[in-house]
Amino acid sequence: MTGKPDHIQAEAGRITISVDAMGGDAGPAVVVAGIAMSAARNPDISFILHGPADQLAPLVAKKHALQGRVEIRDVHDVVTMEDKPSQVMRNGKGTSMWSALDAVKNGEAAGAVSCGNTGALMALSMLRLRKLPGVNRPAIAILWPSLNPQGFNVMLDVGADVKADAEDLLQYALMGTSYVRNSMDISQPRVGLLNVGTEEHKGRTELKEAFALISENAEKSGFEFVGFVEGSDIPGDIADVIVTDGFTGNVAIKTGEGTASLMRTALKEAFEYSFLSKIAALLAMTSLKRLSKRMDPRRVNGGVFLGLNGTVVKSHGGADAMGVSAAVKLAFRLAEHGFAEKLAARVASVGAHTQDNTASRDLRAATEKD
Amino acid sequence: MTGKPDHIQAEAGRITISVDAMGGDAGPAVVVAGIAMSAARNPDISFILHGPADQLAPLVAKKHALQGRVEIRDVHDVVTMEDKPSQVMRNGKGTSMWSALDAVKNGEAAGAVSCGNTGALMALSMLRLRKLPGVNRPAIAILWPSLNPQGFNVMLDVGADVKADAEDLLQYALMGTSYVRNSMDISQPRVGLLNVGTEEHKGRTELKEAFALISENAEKSGFEFVGFVEGSDIPGDIADVIVTDGFTGNVAIKTGEGTASLMRTALKEAFEYSFLSKIAALLAMTSLKRLSKRMDPRRVNGGVFLGLNGTVVKSHGGADAMGVSAAVKLAFRLAEHGFAEKLAARVASVGAHTQDNTASRDLRAATEKD
Numbered sequence: 001m002t003g004k005p006d007h008i009q010a011e012a013g014r015i016t017i018s019v020d021a022m023g024g025d026a027g028p029a030v031v032v033a034g035i036a037m038s039a040a041r042n043p044d045i046s047f048i049l050h051g052p053a054d055q056l057a058p059l060v061a062k063k064h065a066l067q068g069r070v071e072i073r074d075v076h077d078v079v080t081m082e083d084k085p086s087q088v089m090r091n092g093k094g095t096s097m098w099s100a101l102d103a104v105k106n107g108e109a110a111g112a113v114s115c116g117n118t119g120a121l122m123a124l125s126m127l128r129l130r131k132l133p134g135v136n137r138p139a140i141a142i143l144w145p146s147l148n149p150q151g152f153n154v155m156l157d158v159g160a161d162v163k164a165d166a167e168d169l170l171q172y173a174l175m176g177t178s179y180v181r182n183s184m185d186i187s188q189p190r191v192g193l194l195n196v197g198t199e200e201h202k203g204r205t206e207l208k209e210a211f212a213l214i215s216e217n218a219e220k221s222g223f224e225f226v227g228f229v230e231g232s233d234i235p236g237d238i239a240d241v242i243v244t245d246g247f248t249g250n251v252a253i254k255t256g257e258g259t260a261s262l263m264r265t266a267l268k269e270a271f272e273y274s275f276l277s278k279i280a281a282l283l284a285m286t287s288l289k290r291l292s293k294r295m296d297p298r299r300v301n302g303g304v305f306l307g308l309n310g311t312v313v314k315s316h317g318g319a320d321a322m323g324v325s326a327a328v329k330l331a332f333r334l335a336e337h338g339f340a341e342k343l344a345a346r347v348a349s350v351g352a353h354t355q356d357n358t359a360s361r362d363l364r365a366a367t368e369k370d
Numbered sequence: 371m372t373g374k375p376d377h378i379q380a381e382a383g384r385i386t387i388s389v390d391a392m393g394g395d396a397g398p399a400v401v402v403a404g405i406a407m408s409a410a411r412n413p414d415i416s417f418i419l420h421g422p423a424d425q426l427a428p429l430v431a432k433k434h435a436l437q438g439r440v441e442i443r444d445v446h447d448v449v450t451m452e453d454k455p456s457q458v459m460r461n462g463k464g465t466s467m468w469s470a471l472d473a474v475k476n477g478e479a480a481g482a483v484s485c486g487n488t489g490a491l492m493a494l495s496m497l498r499l500r501k502l503p504g505v506n507r508p509a510i511a512i513l514w515p516s517l518n519p520q521g522f523n524v525m526l527d528v529g530a531d532v533k534a535d536a537e538d539l540l541q542y543a544l545m546g547t548s549y550v551r552n553s554m555d556i557s558q559p560r561v562g563l564l565n566v567g568t569e570e571h572k573g574r575t576e577l578k579e580a581f582a583l584i585s586e587n588a589e590k591s592g593f594e595f596v597g598f599v600e601g602s603d604i605p606g607d608i609a610d611v612i613v614t615d616g617f618t619g620n621v622a623i624k625t626g627e628g629t630a631s632l633m634r635t636a637l638k639e640a641f642e643y644s645f646l647s648k649i650a651a652l653l654a655m656t657s658l659k660r661l662s663k664r665m666d667p668r669r670v671n672g673g674v675f676l677g678l679n680g681t682v683v684k685s686h687g688g689a690d691a692m693g694v695s696a697a698v699k700l701a702f703r704l705a706e707h708g709f710a711e712k713l714a715a716r717v718a719s720v721g722a723h724t725q726d727n728t729a730s731r732d733l734r735a736a737t738e739k740d
Contacts, residue, residue: 119567147632159566162574196529196620197489204532204617231624235632244621247574250566251618252625254601259626262517262605263633263661270661277657284641284650291633291640 014046014069015335017328018109020100021051022078023116025318029059031115034324035070036063038332041325045069045332048103050096052076075099079116081317085123092124101128104310110335111311113302113327115319121312122160122305129308134347137161137168138307139246140314141179142253147237150184155234157246158253158303164245166209169193171347173214175306176241177223178346182337183330184240188222192229192239194248202228214243221350302327304334307347311340384416384439385705387698388479390470391421392448393486395688399429401485404694405440406433408702411695415439415702418473420466422446445469449486451687455493462494471498474680480705481681483672483697485689491682492530492675499678504717507531507538508677509616510684511549512623517607520554525604527616528623528673534615536579539563541717543584545676546611547593548716552707553700554610558592562599562609564618573598584613591720634662672697674704677717681710 019035021028028051035047046069049056053074060066077095079088092098097116103109105128114121122138131138139157146153156176157164164172173191180189193210195203211228218225226239231252234242244252267288271281281288305312311334315327334340389405391398398421405417416439419426423444430436447465449458462468467486473479475498484491492508501508509527516523526546527534534542543561550559563580565573581598588595596609601622604612614622637658641651651658675682681704685697704710 145632147635162566194621196532196617231621231626232628232631234625235628247566248618248621251564251601251614252621255604255622256601256625256629258602258605259629260633261602262515263630265517266515266661267637270657271654273657273660277654277660280650280654280657284647284654287640287643287647287650290643290647291636 014044015332016046016048016103016109017331017335018048018100018103018112019050019328020096020112020114020116021049021056022096023080023114023317024315024324025081025115026320028055030319030321031324032056032059032063032066033321034319035328036065037321037325038328039063039069040065042329042332045328047071048073048100048109050075050099050103051078073099073103079120079124081117083117083120085117085119088117088120089123089127092120097121097124098128101125101310101312104312105129111313111331111340113313113315113324113331115315115317115324115327117317118159118303118314121314125305125308125310125312129310129312132307132309132344132347134350135171135175135307137164137171138305139168139172139175140303141176141306142303143183144234144242144253144256146235148240149237150186150240152184153234153236153240153242154180154183155242155244155249155253156306157244157249159246159250160305162245162247164206166206166213169206169210169243169245170213170217170350171307172243173217173223173225173241174221174346174350175343176243177221178339178343179304179306179334180240182334182339182342186240188224189240190224190226190238191218191241191243192226192233194234194242194244194252195228195230198228198230210243217350221346302330304330306343309340309344311335384414385702386416386418386473386479387701387705388418388470388473388482389420389698390466390482390484390486391419391426392466393450393484393687394685394694395451395485396690398425400689400691401694402426402429402433402436403691404689405698406435407691407695408698409433409439410435412699412702415698417441418443418470418479420445420469420473421448443469443473449490449494451487453487453490455487455489458487458490459493459497462490467491467494468498471495471680471682474682475499481683481701481710483683483685483694483701485685485687485694485697487687488529488673488684491684495675495678495680495682499680499682502677502679502714502717504720505541505545505677507534507541508675509538509542509545510673511546511676512673513553514604514612514623514626516605518610519607520556520610522554523604523606523610523612524550524553525612525614525619525623526676527614527619529616529620530675532615532617534576536576536583539576539580539613539615540583540587540720541677542613543587543593543595543611544591544716544720545713546613547591548709548713549674549676549704550610552704552709552712556610558594559610560594560596560608561588561611561613562596562603564604564612564614564622565598565600568598568600580613587720591716672700674700676713679710679714681705 050073079097140160141156143152303314313331420443449467510530511526513522673684683701
């Protein structure tokens with residue numbers, strides 16, 4: 001899609017998002033309800049929706065906000081949560097996921113959103129959109145509730161690949177920084193490298209190498225490197241971008257989610273303990289809702305695939321309409337900022353720099369860009 | 371200390387715990403207050419306390435519960451949080467930490483407790499107590515609040531070593547199982563292997579190997595292997611023991627702690643939002659205290675070092691008296707169960723088995739033991 005945003009925005013002045021209607025746990029009705037929420041709030045958005053037309057057309061017809069703003073691509077196969085990525089890469093043509101990515105590849109849409117199988121979506125994204133020049137391992141970045149003023153930190157990779165070497169971790173730092181600039185308006189993001197301690201002598205070899213490499217590139221790439229951070233800093237306030245390999249990142253977010261869920265259960269049980277505690281719960285309702293809203297995972301629904309020729313947002317498989325709408329909003333916001341092009345320029349320039357140390361002109365250009 | 375528990379228990383019918391009074395963030399007064407809490411509740415415990423006698427004697431004299439139950443070992447050096455493990459191994463003789471471990475090594479105490487530097491404590495423990503025969507990498511096991519009936523799961527390794535191969539992970543499964551049997555009265559613990567997905571084809575190579583190895587050994591070692599688990603299962607109810615390498619485990623627990631801490635902050639802010647929400651907070655106080663108690667990290671304070679000739683409990687560096695007392699209680703309980711000897715038998719028997727497949731007699735003996 002690089003080079004085509006003008007064409008997309010030209011259609012009725014709108015930005016088009018390509019949405020895979022199938023593959024989520026709750027079925028296409030929830031996806032249609034989600035894009036309708038987005039359409040009602042945002043006059044500048046339109047959709048290409050992928051899935052069986054006989055199911056989708058009646059759902060779309062019921063939503064007033066979607067009239068004249070959805071093109072349905074009639075495809076009948078669906079990638080299930082059980083499908084292996086390798087199978088989908090061989091036989092996935094004709095699925096709604098494949099079709100949704102092709103609309104980005106062909107420049108018809110500025111970004112894709114899917115609630116489907118993460119592994120299959122990443123594999124198909126790499127197959128159809130291809131990696132950005134200079135990127136070895138694409139990454140999945142997510143927003144994590146934190147004590148920072150912006151309310152969230154970005155962590156990557158959270159599961160695109162189970163490994164990352166020092167060069168990959170540098171690229172994650174660059175891509176994460178670019179993502180934060182374009183989604184949160186932070187001009188000089190602080191980057192932390194996840195480790196088991198903050199002392200420089202600690203941790204695995206590739207982390208010590210990455211420490212040196214990220215340090216070297218921080219100033220000229222317009223971010224501050226705060227060094228090693230620990231798991232407790234992921235929801236903390238000392239970094240805006242947390243860089244790690246996909247294995248560690250995935251375990252970390254799932255542990256965090258599990259802990260938050262355990263605390264919600266415990267809070268509920270604490271208030272259901274007795275008649276008096278139930279009364280207290282009624283009186284505390286507003287405060288509890290305020291807490292619940294702040295920690296609501298649906299507000300930050302959407303893992304962004306970074307390092308590809310195009311923007312792909314992975315919505316949670318169990319997302320409800322509000323979750324789908326949040327993922328769509330993220331894809332829209334990134335398209336609006338021309339994020340895909342800025343990221344490509346950023347990675348290319350530093351890639352050239354680390355290879356031959358003569359790309360200061362490109363670096364300056366990239367810094368001006370994002 | 372192997373073979374000497376009878377001797378220890380014979381002294382006034384008490385079990386002696388060796389306590390490093392120094393090295394914690396809050397200083398020796400908190401440690402003395404903690405052991406006094408334990409002594410007041412438990413008539414069967416006595417202490418050897420290590421640190422500068424001129425500081426410790428007045429603190430001990432003030433605590434009625436400690437009269438006649440504490441022997442002070444006058445040592446003047448302290449391992450600080452900044453000391454590197456390698457330095458401490460070379461120059462640590464004369465520190466309270468070294469002295470506390472030597473009391474276990476010499477059979478004078480049934481277990482050691484320290485609030486000091488984790489890396490140094492593990493390095494010194496390996497130096498002074500030595501690894502159990504058949505153990506390649508000792509591990510640190512912690513209790514984690516969970517949805518299980520017992521209220522906690524055990525996770526290991528959470529930071530003894532940044533790496534673990536398949537054999538190590540099998541040993542962690544065996545050691546974790548033995549620990550659960552002796553600290554929670556669960557006869558057939560369920561073991562899960564931490565990964566980024568629950569499908570057998572996912573994850574790193576060493577995890578696939580470990581999956582096969584743990585499967586093979588589950589039945590004859592008296593535990594149930596539930597297969598791969600994810601980060602969200604660490605506080606969940608599908609496994610009692612979560613096995614992982616020390617890098618991943620350390621990041622996971624710190625992410626969980628950070629998330630719990632963020633939620634506590636958010637809960638506090640939600641209730642401080644307005645005058646009305648402050649009133650609600652007053653009324654909800656009992657319920658909130660109930661929640662707070664359940665999630666209180668001090669209740670489960672104490673990482674246990676597994677795989678050594680002797681029991682070492684690492685208390686949190688920032689532990690208060692209640693936290694120190696919880697760590698002491700854990701060391702006491704494990705000593706009472708003869709845990710160190712049972713664990714040694716368990717690891718030796720399966721080690722022999724995996725090496726030559728002829729140790730079924732030893733295995734039966736070990737199963738009967740723990």
